[in-house]
Amino acid sequence: MKNSIFLLVLFVLTGCSQQLVFERKQYNSSYSPSYTTSYNSATIKMEVLEAKNDENINKIIFDNIKELSSFIDSQNITINNYNQLTKGFVETYKKAKNNTPESKIKNWDFEIESNIEYETEEFVNIGINYTSSYGDASGFGGKRSLLFNKLTGNQLKMDDIFTNTKAVSKLVEAKFRAKYKVNNSIPLNQQGYCFETGSFYLTQNIFFNIEGVKFLYNINEISSYEKGAYEVFLSYQEIDNYLLIK
Structure with missing residues (x-):
């Protein structure tokens, strides 16, 4: 009887430990030495979901966010995590600003938010919302969908x-x-x-x-x-x- 109770408790604890749990984290950075309404500042705000117990899902979400941040100078800046990404955004802006006559360049803004769009016992649908405007170029924005198998952590094709x-x-x-x-x-x-x-x-x-x-x-x-x-x-x-x- 004691062995049966022990196995039941172990089964419950093991099942709970395998549940896919997400937490929301924020990564922000900014640069505004002489802030005006339209010039000389850069701001990046990211609110992202991170799985507490699945690094494969975290890597895929990060890789997609990094891809959406392709205008950042990743050739000269190491970007392997969100803190490096926010730093890279500011450093890329500074470089652009230094190459601009009179050091005057329009503000850069980049915002990303990831959310659970839909979830069943089998899969979870993560949505990544993004908006950006930088310099004189036209801003862009959109939404990206990622689907994951909750048991394996693999992205669904x-x-x-x-x-x-x-x-x-x-x-x-x-x-x-x-x-x-x-x-x-x-x-x-x-x-x-x-x-x-x-x-x-x-x-x-x-x-x-x-x-x-x-x-x-x-x-x-x-x-x-x-x-x-x-x-x-x-x-x-x-x-x-x-x-x-x-």
Whole structure:
């Protein structure tokens, strides 16, 4: 009897220890030696999720945030963690400022926030929101989706999510054409779009919620900056037969 109780307690404790738990952390940095409304300052604010017990997930989230920060001078600055990333942002700004006549350069601002978009016993959907403006260049912003298997910590790819990616792509394309009034007889790229392959394809930004699945094309992904983002939503009733995760 004592052995049975011991095994039961051990099973419960082991199960609890394997639960995927996230904590929210902030990493900020700024530079403003002679602050004015529009010039001579740099500010970076990051509010990120970190798994307490899964370094693989943490690495993937960090690598994606680092990729979104590609304008930072990573060739001359070591960036292996969030503190180095925030420092790199400020150092890159200082370098740009020193190369500008009269040391006058418009403010740089970069903000990132990661959140749990949706979660089941099987998987978790992390969303990364980002906005940026720097110098005279046009600012950018968007949202990136990451899907993880909660038991293994592995990132889920298309073939891990859908039974038939081509069939899902056709469903999304049909909704896309209907929503945005796309002429079926004219190639997409002759109608103001810029699909790299010349034909429609699924975005990597797939977001789950309680009602269904959203496919998000960020600004500049398939069309010009001025036209903004595009999104297509499929209810679970429409897509359930193709889902490998639920």
